[in-house]
Amino acid sequence: MRPIKILTDSCADLPKALREKYSIDYVKMNTVHNEKETPASLDWEYYSAKELYDLIRNGERVTTTQVPATEFTEKFTQLVEAGFDVLYISCPGVLSGSVNTGLMVSKEIMTKYPEARVVCLDPKAPCMGEGMIAIKAAELVAEGKNLDEVIAYLEENKLRMNQFATVNTLDYLKRAGRVKASSAFFGNLFGVKPIIISDINGQNTAIKKVKGRLASMDEIVNLLAEAMEGEKDRRVFIGHADCAQEEVDYLVNKVKEVIKTDDITVDFIGPIIGASIGPGAVVVYGWGKKVELEG
Numbered sequence: 127m128r129p130i131k132i133l134t135d136s137c138a139d140l141p142k143a144l145r146e147k148y149s150i151d152y153v154k155m156n157t158v159h160n161e162k163e164t165p166a167s168l169d170w171e172y173y174s175a176k177e178l179y180d181l182i183r184n185g186e187r188v189t190t191t192q193v194p195a196t197e198f199t200e201k202f203t204q205l206v207e208a209g210f211d212v213l214y215i216s217c218p219g220v221l222s223g224s225v226n227t228g229l230m231v232s233k234e235i236m237t238k239y240p241e242a243r244v245v246c247l248d249p250k251a252p253c254m255g256e257g258m259i260a261i262k263a264a265e266l267v268a269e270g271k272n273l274d275e276v277i278a279y280l281e282e283n284k285l286r287m288n289q290f291a292t293v294n295t296l297d298y299l300k301r302a303g304r305v306k307a308s309s310a311f312f313g314n315l316f317g318v319k320p321i322i323i324s325d326i327n328g329q330n331t332a333i334k335k336v337k338g339r340l341a342s343m344d345e346i347v348n349l350l351a352e353a354m355e356g357e358k359d360r361r362v363f364i365g366h367a368d369c370a371q372e373e374v375d376y377l378v379n380k381v382k383e384v385i386k387t388d389d390i391t392v393d394f395i396g397p398i399i400g401a402s403i404g405p406g407a408v409v410v411y412g413w414g415k416k417v418e419l420e421g
């Protein structure tokens with residue numbers, strides 16, 4: 127049996143320490159600013175998180191691309207020639223065409239290397255949710271599960287990854303075409319904050335509105351606590367789009383208080399999701415009840 131390599135992409139927002147701990151690799155998408163493409167590095171080696179979010183704050187347009195086919199070809203070839211089978215856990219297909227490009231390239235690779243398997247899986251969860259699913263896959267591999275067993279587990283359980291997010295202003299969602307200009311204007315005027323989940327298809331969907339910044343942060347933690355009720359895996363990931371440190375600290379303390387866990391990872395929302403959701407966004411992820419809503 128060939129060893130298995132877990133591969134994800136720039137959407138997963140896994141910090142380097144966790145990628146190294148679980149031996150997870152990733153393929154890069156790109157950000158585009160002033161017609162220049164830059165690899166979307168999870169280590170912020172081309173620009174810092176603050177530099178990216180300041181560009182957006184200053185009204186600059188930053189867009190993103192899917193993983194290029196050449197990136198898949200290079201990475202898949204490198205891994206299968208090193209003796210690995212590959213499980214690529216992608217950005218959700220409703221948000222990016224990367225999983226389809228990966229599928230196309232994987233067929234070419236397996237034709238060239240018939241002894242190898244390259245499997246592409248849509249986790250139906252973006253950002254750190256995708257990253258947490260990749261970590262679970264790596265843990266199953268470490269337990270000795272074969273590729274089919276890992277895939278079966280993820281397909282059965284991936285909708286148990288729960289996301290609850292909110293934003294400080296609707297301006298960036300308006301700029302990205304996610305909300306109407308009139309809704310953004312009146313929402314900002316009255317301090318309305320949307321609560322956003324990842325639905326059964328991996329689409330980001332607003333499920334309710336809360337008035338006030340701290341109230342919205344409280345609400346995403348309370349909703350995650352409800353979703354995680356009875357869950358043995360108490361790991362929580364918190365992502366933020368260059369928020370003030372006091373807001374990050376508030377969210378961490380709220381998670382500790384309400385969810386009763388100290389197993390918390392905090393990191394920036396990466397360049398791919400960050401380019402759409404904009405500065406000031408916060409999100410919490412955890413394993414729990416199966417997501418059933420279709421937005």
